[in-house]
Amino acid sequence: MFTRRSLPYWVTLLIILAAAGWLLSIGREPICKCGYVKLWHGQTMSSENSQHLTDWYTPSHIIHGLLFYAALWLVARRISFGWRLAIATLVEASWEVIENSDAIIQRYREVTISLDYYGDSVINSVSDILAMVLGFFLASRLPVWVSVALAVGFEILTTWLIRDGLTLNVLMLFWPLDAVRDWQAALVR
Incomplete structure (x- = not known):
């Protein structure tokens, strides 16, 4: 069960549990305030976005x-x-x-169209970490070209369907552009 070879996997599990514990300790909701957990929530402009197990931002964590x-x-x-x-x-x-953190949540609300974003639920954050683990595992097993195609495909898919994704998320967090915000906002009008 616990061997020298298994130690990094136990450390990985402890990191995930520590993150969940920290998020709970700073007041993040354990699950959606709606009172239930869904496997998939596909509405980005919703109070339930980033509150369930998976959503349109899960592909960015796989990336x-x-x-x-x-x-x-x-x-x-x-x-x-x-x-x-x-x-x-x-x-x-x-x-x-x-x-x-309050600072990043406020930043998202100031510079993106995510005016109703109040942070992830703990279950969503843990699921996001597990999505990264899945992406890491896939990259270790897939040919490089498949990993690249998967990343590009996810970015194209989310940009097309929800006008957001990893690239746009990073751009808008660090270098917000009115043109991008306006383009994203046109989807919800």
């Missing part, structure tokens, strides 16, 4: 896993898969904690 695998393969190839997964999980869990 995180693909990217983290590639980055860690480039710079830490000699470290075991398990420890690279633990590092990637630490980065993803850290982002979930930062993303759900």
Whole structure:
């Protein structure tokens, strides 16, 4: 059960549990305030967005896993898969904690069309971390070209369907453009 070889996987699990514990301790809702948990919630302009297990932002977390695998393969190839997964999980869990801080939530509300965004539920954050783990695992098994196609495909799909995705999310968080915000807002009018 607990061996030296399994240690990084236990560390990965502890990182996920620690992130969930931290999010609960800062007042994040455990589940949607609606009182139930759905496997999929497809409405982005809804108080239930980022409150259930999966949503239109889940693909961006899978992309995180693909990217983290590639980055860690480039710079830490000699470290075991398990420890690279633990590092990637630490980065993803850290982002979930930062993303759900009052400062970042307020930033999203100021510079994006997400005026009703009040942070993720804890179950959604844990699911996002697990989506990254899935992406990391897929990247370790798939040919590089398939991983690249998957990432590009997810970005095209979410940009087309919800006018958002990983690239636009990062852009609008760090360098908001009125033209992008207006284009995104046209979807909800």
